[in-house]
Amino acid sequence: MPALADDAEPATAPAESTPPAAAAPADQADQADALPSPQTAVIDSATITGLDALLERIADRRVVFVGESHDAYEDHLNQLAIIQGLHQRGKAVGIGMEFFQQPFQPYLDAYVAGELDEAELLRQTEYFERWRFDYRLYRPILRYAREHGLPLVALNIEREITEKVGDGGIDALTEAERARIPAEIDRDDVHYRGRIKAVFDMHPKDDDAAFERFLDVQLLWDEGMAERAADWLQGNPDKTLVVLAGVGHVEYGHGIPSRVTRRVDVPAVTVVSGAGRPFDPAMADFVLYPSQVDLPRTGLLGVMLETEPDGEGLGVQAFAETSGAKDAGVKQGDRIVRVGDSPIASYADIRIALMDSRPGQRLPVEIRRQSLLGGTELLRFEVELH
Incomplete structure (x- = not known):
């Protein structure tokens, strides 16, 4: 019978023929060092808290920026919870809103005072022509403000001005229209410019002048809302302002927040929804992860x-x-x-x-x-x- 050793290798190679586990070829080590880092953020799930804990941490701020996805009902319910929580803790709260434009402020005042019903508020502010998102998303917030007499503040510059700037730039504005826009517009934030450029590049490409007009419109929105918020804070030194705006106007602090604190030195905090976005600790002071809540579907005439x-x-x-x-x-x-x-x-x-x-x-x-x-x-x- 043939010897096993003559016909096959041993099941286990001699120990001295195996390279030490820690030893790797120099070129492999160099390749490992050259691999990119994923810059992984680690969240300690033991520290995840709820809105009550959030409210305790933000109750001392003069201005609270709460970013929203406009069509996400859960974001608006969280905005309402923050407003209610601050109000119930004894804070005198005002509510600043991107979705109403500044010339329509008297109608918001009349609504809160009980002089205008909800339907007439929507007609007089031209809500459906100027914003169009389902009003039911915001209705609980406005009804709470009316019930408790909380001021509503129209933040946005009127559409006629931003559309004109989008078509022809700021130079296209008349003298009277120029008086309606902020005198101070900061164009030097390179991070802000980069974010706006990324949004612009998602659309069909156009020339550099078109981007500059696009940037001007974004700046008018953010500077206009910031100026209006800062003026309200200065005129109401004993009150807290909760600013409700699209997450793009709040995240990273480059939109409205930094432009408010540039004008008025007040403690501020940013809160945004992280749903559908890659987690980034720099995105806001607090990031919320709500479950989706859907409104009942409205009937249509067709x-x-x-x-x-x-x-x-x-x-x-x-x-x-x-x-x-x-x-x-x-x-x-x-x-x-x-x-x-x-x-x-x-x-x-x-x-x-x-x-x-x-x-x-x-x-x-x-x-x-x-x-x-x-x-x-x-x-x-x-x-x-x-």
Whole structure:
């Protein structure tokens, strides 16, 4: 029988033939040293806390910036919780809001004072024309302010100015329009410029002049809101201001926060939602990770309406693929004059009339239709919302 050693290697090689485990070729060691570091941030889960602990840590700040994703209901519920928590701790709180523009401040004051109802507030501030996000996202905040008499502060510069600057730059503004923008605009923050350039580059490329106009608009938004917030803080030295704005205006402190504290020396803190974003400790003083909360879906008529009213009601220009209005008998060219109990004279009226409706609900809809014999006739349909 042949000896095993003559036909096969031993199951285990001699110890002296195996290189020491710690010894690696020099070129491999060099390659390991050259590998990039992932710059890993480690969160100690034992220190993760809730909103009550957050409120204790921010209650001594004069201005609290809370960044939002505009369409995330959970972000707005957290904003409300912060406002409530500060107010319940005895703080005199004002609420600064990106989503209302400065010329409409008197209507916010009237709403808080109880002189204007919610529907009229939305009409007078042109909310649906100027912001358009579902008002129900913000409604609990505004209703809490009204119930407790908390000042609402319109922060944003009016759209007419920013649109004009976007088209032609600041030089395109008239003397009267220039008086409406901040006299001091800081263009020297390279980190801010880099972030804005990254956003600009996500869109179809254009020339350098277009980027400079784009940057000017962002600066007008941030400097304009910061100036308005700083003026309010100086005029209300015994109050705390909670600023509600898009996360891009708050994160890293380059947008509104640094421009407020440049104008007025007050203790400040930034809070943003980290949902859907890579974690970065520099993003804000506090980063929140809420669970998603969805609003109930609003019922829809399934029509496309004219954007500029021309006569009584709103004209039907076309229908959605699924349209309860079309199924009920509404035709292209009809003018919707009433939905439920609400007369319709503007786009805002339609949004207000349907705000708390639900798919499957049936609503009476009145329309005016051109008669074949001349003149118009008033017709009423029962429409199932989709």
